[in-house]
Amino acid sequence: MNSQNQSASGSPLQTSREEAPEDQSSTHVTHVREDVAMAGRCANVHLPTGRTCTLPARHPGSCNFVGPEETENAAVH
Ligand SMILES: [Zn+2]
Numbered sequence: 218m219n220s221q222n223q224s225a226s227g228s229p230l231q232t233s234r235e236e237a238p239e240d241q242s243s244t245h246v247t248h249v250r251e252d253v254a255m256a257g258r259c260a261n262v263h264l265p266t267g268r269t270c271t272l273p274a275r276h277p278g279s280c281n282f283v284g285p286e287e288t289e290n291a292a293v294h
Contacts, residue, residue, distance in 0.1 A: 252292040 250269050253260035259270040261280050268282035271291035283291075 250288070250292065252294075253288060255293045256291055258291050 248262040248264055250260045250262055253269055253271065254274070257274055259272045259274050259276055259280060261270040261282075262268070263270075263280070263282045266282060268284055269288040269291075270276075270280035270282050271287060272281050
């Protein structure tokens with residue numbers, strides 16, 4: 218009999234995820250707010266936090282997600 222796979226609990230020796238760049242998450246969990254995008258902003262929404270990037274569209278580097286109030290200021294009204 219084969220013993221069952223040793224599953225779970227033990228943390229593997231992978232690279233610990235400490236403050237990974239936002240670029241990685243932007244590929245799989247993002248959405249774009251149209252009203253913010255129309256203002257010429259990046260407008261990526263970080264779904265887990267509900268925050269929005271208000272940096273200029275196609276800005277270099279990673280997104281800077283801000284809260285609802287700042288997002289409203291950046292959005293087209
Ligand atoms: Zn951005």
